[in-house]
Amino acid sequence: MLLVVGRIGRAHGVLGEATVEVRTDLPEERFYSGAVLKTDPEKFGPLTIESARGHNGVLLLKFIQIKDRTSIEKLRDVLLMAEVNVEEEFDNEDDFHVQQLLGSKVITIDGVDVGTLTDVINLPGQDLLAVASANGEVLIPFVLEIVPTVDIKNRIITIDPPDGLLNLGAKEEAEGERDATL
Numbered sequence: 001m002l003l004v005v006g007r008i009g010r011a012h013g014v015l016g017e018a019t020v021e022v023r024t025d026l027p028e029e030r031f032y033s034g035a036v037l038k039t040d041p042e043k044f045g046p047l048t049i050e051s052a053r054g055h056n057g058v059l060l061l062k063f064i065q066i067k068d069r070t071s072i073e074k075l076r077d078v079l080l081m082a083e084v085n086v087e088e089e090f091d092n093e094d095d096f097h098v099q100q101l102l103g104s105k106v107i108t109i110d111g112v113d114v115g116t117l118t119d120v121i122n123l124p125g126q127d128l129l130a131v132a133s134a135n136g137e138v139l140i141p142f143v144l145e146i147v148p149t150v151d152i153k154n155r156i157i158t159i160d161p162p163d164g165l166l167n168l169g170a171k172e173e174a175e176g177e178r179d180a181t182l
Contacts, residue, residue: 006080016066040079
């Protein structure tokens with residue numbers, strides 16, 4: 001499976017190094033000299049890592065194909081992708097890649113269809129599941145208390161939403177009732 005493992009950021013120095021926003025839990029297995037990464041958009045890759053180093057807590061990569069600052073600046077915000085065998089990657093059934101979740105059906109523990117997972121938003125405090133529902137996008141905290149079951153094989157995410165989390169239509173209904181009384 002082709003997975004996003006990073007995003008190219010700002011240029012660093014004049015020799016074509018770039019900061020990289022790491023999007024993998026295993027950076028040492030993805031970013032090493034000689035690793036070949038595909039890109040999104042495809043027209044910028046593949047890129048071969050010449051060197052990888054940390055600098056003030058930030059990953060810096062130098063690519064064989066890039067020789068100067070001007071060239072790396074053109075790659076800002078390009079996604080870096082690696083081919084990963086997800087079946088062999090994890091020992092624990094509760095471990096998975098975000099890309100394995102995308103497109104999964106989201107239902108409540110009572111079997112009510114909420115919608116389809118479109119994104120997982122990484123925030124400092126916790127991740128959020130972005131779900132496309134009939135009433136628009138719903139953001140659901142990705143915590144065990146609310147998301148007790150993730151079935152990768154059947155592509156079903158079961159949630160136990162607290163009161164009010166999924167009441168998207170309640171506000172419009174209340175406003176409609178208020179307008180009707182005026």
